[in-house]
Amino acid sequence: MLLSLGLALWLGILTSISPCPLATNIAAISFIGRQVESTRHVLISGLLYTLGRMFAYVAIGAIVVAGILSIPGTADFLQNYLNKFLGPVLIIIGLVLLNVITAAWMGSFGLGKAQSFGERHGIWGAGLLGIIFALSFCPVSAALFFGSLIPLAVGVGSVIVYPSIYGIGTGLPVIIFAFIIAFSAGAVGRAYDKLRLFEKWARRVTGAVFILVGIYYTITYTFGATF
Numbered sequence: 001m002l003l004s005l006g007l008a009l010w011l012g013i014l015t016s017i018s019p020c021p022l023a024t025n026i027a028a029i030s031f032i033g034r035q036v037e038s039t040r041h042v043l044i045s046g047l048l049y050t051l052g053r054m055f056a057y058v059a060i061g062a063i064v065v066a067g068i069l070s071i072p073g074t075a076d077f078l079q080n081y082l083n084k085f086l087g088p089v090l091i092i093i094g095l096v097l098l099n100v101i102t103a104a105w106m107g108s109f110g111l112g113k114a115q116s117f118g119e120r121h122g123i124w125g126a127g128l129l130g131i132i133f134a135l136s137f138c139p140v141s142a143a144l145f146f147g148s149l150i151p152l153a154v155g156v157g158s159v160i161v162y163p164s165i166y167g168i169g170t171g172l173p174v175i176i177f178a179f180i181i182a183f184s185a186g187a188v189g190r191a192y193d194k195l196r197l198f199e200k201w202a203r204r205v206t207g208a209v210f211i212l213v214g215i216y217y218t219i220t221y222t223f224g225a226t227f
Contacts, residue, residue, distance in 0.1 A: 050172070054163075055131060
């Protein structure tokens with residue numbers, strides 16, 4: 001249980017620091033940083049942004065997971081066939097994380113327009129940005145959310161908890177940067193450089209692990225081979 005919850009959190013963190021979602025988070029940090037004169041507003045904005053992302057992922061995840069689980073015979077189907085499909089899915093997700101597979105047709109929401117939209121709603125605009133940016137899926141975030149988190153949530157029958165943990169993970173870097181902005185604005189650049197380096201290796205390691213696990217699941221469950 002704790003391991004799967006940790007995996008959901010890690011998937012969210014990895015999503016947030018992957019190139020495309022990271023761009024939206026930087027836009028959010030820029031929006032939050034405009035209120036740097038008020039420590040309280042910076043921290044509240046970071047929290048509202050994370051809650052907005054969490055709300056969006058919970059809403060999507062709940063609809064998808066509840067819809068799947070409500071179909072008669074789903075439990076038996078998942079028990080018999082989920083592992084057979086999971087292997088190839090994990091391999092594909094791993095290839096996406098390693099940039100072997102790309103999907104240029106999946107773009108993100110216009111960052112400038114989204115920021116302008118958020119500014120018109122004051123401090124609550126941070127929460128609205130969180131919702132908007134969460135819905136702007138790109139290849140990596142779509143693969144991690146629909147390809148990894150949803151099967152994980154379906155497998156344990158979780159409609160709310162796992163999407164919530166994932167949402168917290170996607171907003172966690174913004175909360176960290178909000179604290180940095182609030183108490184040490186000069187450290188933002190150094191923290192960002194370290195985050196990009198961490199993302200580079202974290203994505204590669206996770207992608208490699210997904211491929212290895214996917215190969216194992218494919219050999220064991222899809223083709224029925226035994227070791």
